[in-house]
Amino acid sequence: MLESILRDLECSARERIAAAKAPQYLEAVRIEVLGRKGTLAQISKELGKLPPEERARIGKLLNSVKQNLETALDSKKGQFDHEALRERLESEWVDLTLPAPGTRPGALHPITRIQTEIEDLFISLGFAVLDGPEVETEYNNFDALNIPPHHPARDMQDTFWLTDGHLLRTHTSPVQVRGMERLGPPLRMIAPGRVFRNEEVDASHEHTFYQLEGMMIDRDVSVAHLIFFMKTLLSAIFHRDVEVRLRPGYFPFVEPGFELDIKCLICGGGGCPVCKQSGWVELLPCGLVHPNVLRMSGIDPEEWNGFAFGLGLTRLAMMRYGIDDIRLLQSGDLRCLTQF
Amino acid sequence: MKFSYNWIRELVDGLDIDPKHLEQLITIKTAECEGIEPFEGSQPGCAPDSIIEIDNKSITHRPDLWGHAGMAREVAAITRRPFLDPVRVDLVPAGPSPARISIEDFELCPRYSALVFENISVQPSPAWLQCRLEAIGLNPINNIVDVTNYVMAEIAQPMHAFDADKLHGDTIFVRRARAGECLTALNEERYELSTGNLVIADAKGAIALGGVIGGLESAISDATKRIVLESANFQAVGIRRTSAELKLRTDASMRFEKSQDPANTVRGLARAIELLNEVCPGIRLVGGLADQAREIVPPPAVLLPLDWLVRKLGLAISEEEVRDILERLQFGVETSSPGVLSVTVPGWRSTRDISIKDDLVEEIGRMVGYDTITPSAPMVTATVPPANEERLFHHRVREMAAAQGYTEVYNYSFISEDMARAFHLEPHAHLEIANPINSDQRLMRCSLLPGIWKNIEENSRNYDSFRLFEIGLEIHKREDAVRLPDEIPHLAAAVYGRGDGVDGLFELKRLAECLMPGAVVARCEPRPYEHPHRSVALRWHGSAVGRLFELHPTMVAGRAAILDVNLQLVYKLQPGTAMYKPIRRFPSSAFDLSVIIGLRDEVGRVGELLAQFAGPNLEALEFVRQYSGPPLAAGQKSVSYRMTLAAADRTLSASEVSAVRNGIIEAMRAKGYDLRI
Numbered sequence A: 001m002l003e004s005i006l007r008d009l010e011c012s013a014r015e016r017i018a019a020a021k022a023p024q025y026l027e028a029v030r031i032e033v034l035g036r037k038g039t040l041a042q043i044s045k046e047l048g049k050l051p052p053e054e055r056a057r058i059g060k061l062l063n064s065v066k067q068n069l070e071t072a073l074d075s076k077k078g079q080f081d082h083e084a085l086r087e088r089l090e091s092e093w094v095d096l097t098l099p100a101p102g103t104r105p106g107a108l109h110p111i112t113r114i115q116t117e118i119e120d121l122f123i124s125l126g127f128a129v130l131d132g133p134e135v136e137t138e139y140n141n142f143d144a145l146n147i148p149p150h151h152p153a154r155d156m157q158d159t160f161w162l163t164d165g166h167l168l169r170t171h172t173s174p175v176q177v178r179g180m181e182r183l184g185p186p187l188r189m190i191a192p193g194r195v196f197r198n199e200e201v202d203a204s205h206e207h208t209f210y211q212l213e214g215m216m217i218d219r220d221v222s223v224a225h226l227i228f229f230m231k232t233l234l235s236a237i238f239h240r241d242v243e244v245r246l247r248p249g250y251f252p253f254v255e256p257g258f259e260l261d262i263k264c265l266i267c268g269g270g271g272c273p274v275c276k277q278s279g280w281v282e283l284l285p286c287g288l289v290h291p292n293v294l295r296m297s298g299i300d301p302e303e304w305n306g307f308a309f310g311l312g313l314t315r316l317a318m319m320r321y322g323i324d325d326i327r328l329l330q331s332g333d334l335r336c337l338t339q340f
Numbered sequence B: 001m002k003f004s005y006n007w008i009r010e011l012v013d014g015l016d017i018d019p020k021h022l023e024q025l026i027t028i029k030t031a032e033c034e035g036i037e038p039f040e041g042s043q044p045g046c047a048p049d050s051i052i053e054i055d056n057k058s059i060t061h062r063p064d065l066w067g068h069a070g071m072a073r074e075v076a077a078i079t080r081r082p083f084l085d086p087v088r089v090d091l092v093p094a095g096p097s098p099a100r101i102s103i104e105d106f107e108l109c110p111r112y113s114a115l116v117f118e119n120i121s122v123q124p125s126p127a128w129l130q131c132r133l134e135a136i137g138l139n140p141i142n143n144i145v146d147v148t149n150y151v152m153a154e155i156a157q158p159m160h161a162f163d164a165d166k167l168h169g170d171t172i173f174v175r176r177a178r179a180g181e182c183l184t185a186l187n188e189e190r191y192e193l194s195t196g197n198l199v200i201a202d203a204k205g206a207i208a209l210g211g212v213i214g215g216l217e218s219a220i221s222d223a224t225k226r227i228v229l230e231s232a233n234f235q236a237v238g239i240r241r242t243s244a245e246l247k248l249r250t251d252a253s254m255r256f257e258k259s260q261d262p263a264n265t266v267r268g269l270a271r272a273i274e275l276l277n278e279v280c281p282g283i284r285l286v287g288g289l290a291d292q293a294r295e296i297v298p299p300p301a302v303l304l305p306l307d308w309l310v311r312k313l314g315l316a317i318s319e320e321e322v323r324d325i326l327e328r329l330q331f332g333v334e335t336s337s338p339g340v341l342s343v344t345v346p347g348w349r350s351t352r353d354i355s356i357k358d359d360l361v362e363e364i365g366r367m368v369g370y371d372t373i374t375p376s377a378p379m380v381t382a383t384v385p386p387a388n389e390e391r392l393f394h395h396r397v398r399e400m401a402a403a404q405g406y407t408e409v410y411n412y413s414f415i416s417e418d419m420a421r422a423f424h425l426e427p428h429a430h431l432e433i434a435n436p437i438n439s440d441q442r443l444m445r446c447s448l449l450p451g452i453w454k455n456i457e458e459n460s461r462n463y464d465s466f467r468l469f470e471i472g473l474e475i476h477k478r479e480d481a482v483r484l485p486d487e488i489p490h491l492a493a494a495v496y497g498r499g500d501g502v503d504g505l506f507e508l509k510r511l512a513e514c515l516m517p518g519a520v521v522a523r524c525e526p527r528p529y530e531h532p533h534r535s536v537a538l539r540w541h542g543s544a545v546g547r548l549f550e551l552h553p554t555m556v557a558g559r560a561a562i563l564d565v566n567l568q569l570v571y572k573l574q575p576g577t578a579m580y581k582p583i584r585r586f587p588s589s590a591f592d593l594s595v596i597i598g599l600r601d602e603v604g605r606v607g608e609l610l611a612q613f614a615g616p617n618l619e620a621l622e623f624v625r626q627y628s629g630p631p632l633a634a635g636q637k638s639v640s641y642r643m644t645l646a647a648a649d650r651t652l653s654a655s656e657v658s659a660v661r662n663g664i665i666e667a668m669r670a671k672g673y674d675l676r677i
Ligand SMILES: [Zn+2]
Pocket: A264, A265, A266, A267, A268, A269, A270, A271, A272, A273, A274, A275, A276, A277, A279, A280
């Protein structure tokens, strides 16, 4: 009799669990059937009235009904949880093609980019990065670099003069003088910065541009070392192996002085419009530091010598980014500057 | 400088390389070529030629290369062929000259030579001569002038022919001009001279500006029958000074300012005799050479130690090879002691170009070919370079500004007077450029703001909103003009938009706080270009470091907020390394307080007071909100702050916390503030 009650109970409870439409129905079944005052608890109270062998058999049955229903409830609850999670995920669709809020990053100036890159390169080679003023003395800009007054080389650098007799540096070479005087030999230094030439402005000429002057002074520095160093440096700047050649160039602060050409990176030396069909592109002036320059900075040229070079940062930036009008660099025009 | 290929070939025996190849050789060994142009003369019978253009800057130091013979000598040395000197000095006649020369200033004129010719017929030059001149860009004029130009183009010796019948007296004076002395030159310009200028004069007055230009009055004309042919040497510095002062550069002055060889005066005359005989039929020399010169001392020989040379070049080179190269270039070479050569420099290389052994390194290097030198790594000590912390700081600021949305601009260092005035900067307080390109670029900026203003105006034509910044130098004139000006790096950043402008100001305030954590704003007297109610000074660690403001609406359409910070100061004020403080182990307690203030009272002041009254256990003070509207009275707002209290060594009890809270309330009330509790 109890046996059939238990079997009916299990059967009807299973039906209700299966038919449950929401978690709260399951909870109702659990309380009604499995709860402390539930049907199964009532029945177990009846067990004591049964004879011992009956009691054991029905007790076992009761336990199995209890377990079966618990499993059924858990499994159904699992289904509900799963369904609920699915629904939540479904409802949380987000369109990530929408733009992110907040401000877009701005851009660094192309010359800043090139300059910091090259500064880092030189620092890794043990060079100090030095600064100098944009307004210079005539002495530092010319005389100390072996360009005395009325030297025709002064024509090579049309100069902005200030009414107080100072001038706007025409190259960053005066920083060499400051570097030699401050740090003395041995010395490895670069001086990047803004320089000025009194020139009419057009697509390829500017009165304001950026240079990086470099200098290395040690006990034994030769032309062979200069070539090696420039080749290493330029290969790092252009991220590829660069072939260089030296030819005579005249700059009063070096002797011998060179123009350094690199094999045209566009045509590989075969000839193209960029290299004017010559296969070579003029890149930078360099040379061994003139003994007069060393002497004027208090360095004994019999004991020390070195090389110096000037890298046109403006020109490098134009080459790197394909900028064809030099005026854009100082135009402040965001249509250009935001591109980098 | 234009070189005729045909002309060079005439002066180098058996030169058999084409113009293109010659151009490459010259570029690699001597001077920079800028290109080759074919030349077909306008005259019938002109031989086709190729004109090689040499960059003047690359021959600044080579007086000899301002003539074809000098270049030919160079080419001969490079190609190992004989150089054919076009000058026959034996043509110069002996005997007294009818002309007398009186040099008063040997400093400015080391040598003056002249010849007198008669029975002149002035006429057009023959076609070959006209072609030669045309080919290198000179205008043929008449046979006499053309010969002087030809000699100049050939051996770099400028010459001048005077009409002898227009000269007064028989003496040519070489003297400094008298103050106020005037000369009408061949170009028909009248020049007022000063005592720094050297003139050629006759008994009556100046007849030429020495080494620069001849006078009009004594110029050759079709009627000229007798000439005085001048071939002189002038000091480079004097020529440069005169030519700069009078803004007059001529083919002659360009050559003399390179320091020509005094030996060339007579060589020039010798060459002219030969040419005049050819192009001026019937011409006769009158007497011999007139020549006055100061004593010209040949420069001492240069000692060249071979092991030093090898070390400088980084190339093993034999004594024979060094000798061969130097001799090809017409240096005199002797052995001074074992391993040391004594090198005599020819006159055309010694006036400026070569005086020390380092100069000879170049001669050997370029002739042997720099491409024969094997690159090798320099041996240097491994040292850590001194860091340039301030520059690195600027780079960090750049990165930060860009990351926050600002695009970097570079502006010129020059501004116009109008731009200065717009920012109430006195033009005369600026450093001024004496020779500006145009009057708009005459003042050195002592503020970045004018440039930023221009950027805002120009970009607002293309964008409704944008952010930009510049890091650049302000250049400040000093009282003491002998010292260099003060150059102070500044950061200027701007936010432009069309809204109410408030967001832009706070964006910039955020940039300032990122740059200077804990910076505070302080009320200040607004400047005329600032919005009077949107302008504050920025202070950091007790120093005024810059300003934050909106540009006055009369200066811009739309809204432009600007931050201007002295980076030199900010760099110096940066705190040192932050040291770790142990994380607090006891919980904190927080409460909110709302203070009623007037609508235009500053919230920041409330925060300052709350912090001041909270005492040592205040861990954080956080602005929550401000509110105006009912139930507050009109003209009032309520400002709420959340205050967090904590102690390092224990948990604060509820009564401790409420004691602090009550204390703050009382103190605020004592200050006259109303609190909503
Ligand atoms: Zn190419």
